[in-house]
Amino acid sequence: MTIYGKCKDRLSPIILAAGLIAGIVSVPAQAKELNIYSHRQAFILNPLLEDFKKQTGTKINIVFASKGLIQRLIAEGSRSPADIILTVDIARLQEYAKKGLFAPVSTPLLKANIPAHLRNPNGLWYGLSKRVRVVAVSKDRVKKGDINRIEDLADPEWKGRICTRKGSHVYNRALLASLVTAHGEAAAEKWARGLVANLARKPQGNDRAQAKAISQGICDVAIMNHYYYFLMKKSKNPHQSKWAKAVNILFTNQKGRGNHINVSGVGLAKHSKNRALALKLMEYLSSKHAQSLYAAVNHEYPANPVVDASAEVLELGRFKSDKLPISAIAKLAPTAQRIIDRVGW
Ligand SMILES: [Fe+2]
The missing domain is CATH 3.40.190.10 (Periplasmic binding protein-like II)
Known part of the structure; x- marks a missing residue:
């Protein structure tokens, strides 16, 4: 894996090299690359993406930016290479939804893993952590x-x-x-x-x-x-x-x-060219294994209710x-x- 750029406000692509196709997720042979636009920093995503890579052989390119991704997606329009958008806070998720930058998706697994109050009713985004x-x-x-x-x-x-x-x-x-x-x-x-x-x-x-x-x-x-x-x-x-x-x-x-809680969340980019694989990644992110990894890195509570918070976060206790x-x-x-x-x- 190669990481370029450190500055928080600069775009910093991360290239994850392809591995072997293996494990629980089946993937069409032709689609083995995904592009993520992320407001979440790379250190939060890396352990998960390494794991997803091991399971599927998917090469993942991350564009990280704390600001400006919405403008970038609008400017790129239907030519956008983005497959998945990861961000924090309902206000941001709603902004993507309002500007028509998410494609609605619904799969039985996503609906089973993420409670209804933590996702968009039309499947435009799914909460990943609380x-x-x-x-x-x-x-x-x-x-x-x-x-x-x-x-x-x-x-x-x-x-x-x-x-x-x-x-x-x-x-x-x-x-x-x-x-x-x-x-x-x-x-x-x-x-x-x-x-x-x-x-x-x-x-x-x-x-x-x-x-x-x-x-x-x-x-x-x-x-x-x-x-x-x-x-x-x-x-x-x-x-x-x-x-x-x-x-x-x-x-x-x-x-x-x-x-009161807020969420970090994920949505399928409107113009994703790798929809099936992107959906697999969204499902993976909501899964038991990924949820415990994802939430622990930033000391958040998992959105999937069957997954407990990390031992460290539980120092504060469980809450309603x-x-x-x-x-x-x-x-x-x-x-x-x-x-x-x-x-x-
Ligand atoms: Fe914050």
């Missing part, structure tokens, strides 16, 4: 039982004690969309106003910056995606491991609808997910954004 929007609290200053519901963050008792990134970031917009579904627009706005009134500082920074602020005593409570806890904990940067050590991670709404269809969150994103603008989050 990312949980958790609450991080100061180990020293907040007791674990003090916050049970995400709704609690609007209670006046937390005045001046909460940090978040901007509301308009897709992670927070999706969280707010889940609250709109649970309680209606007016109540979700009331919650967002309460949250903003409780902020210790103007919304700023990324998710990790909120844990940093807790470690510095700027605030006691923050909202973040769960995998950042592990990324900080394992970071080579000693500051980041200190930030992780300063917090406990709480799942919210465990006695009710469950904790909000079963609200992820596609409903995408539809409510504009409503959530209007609330965010109105309350100044």
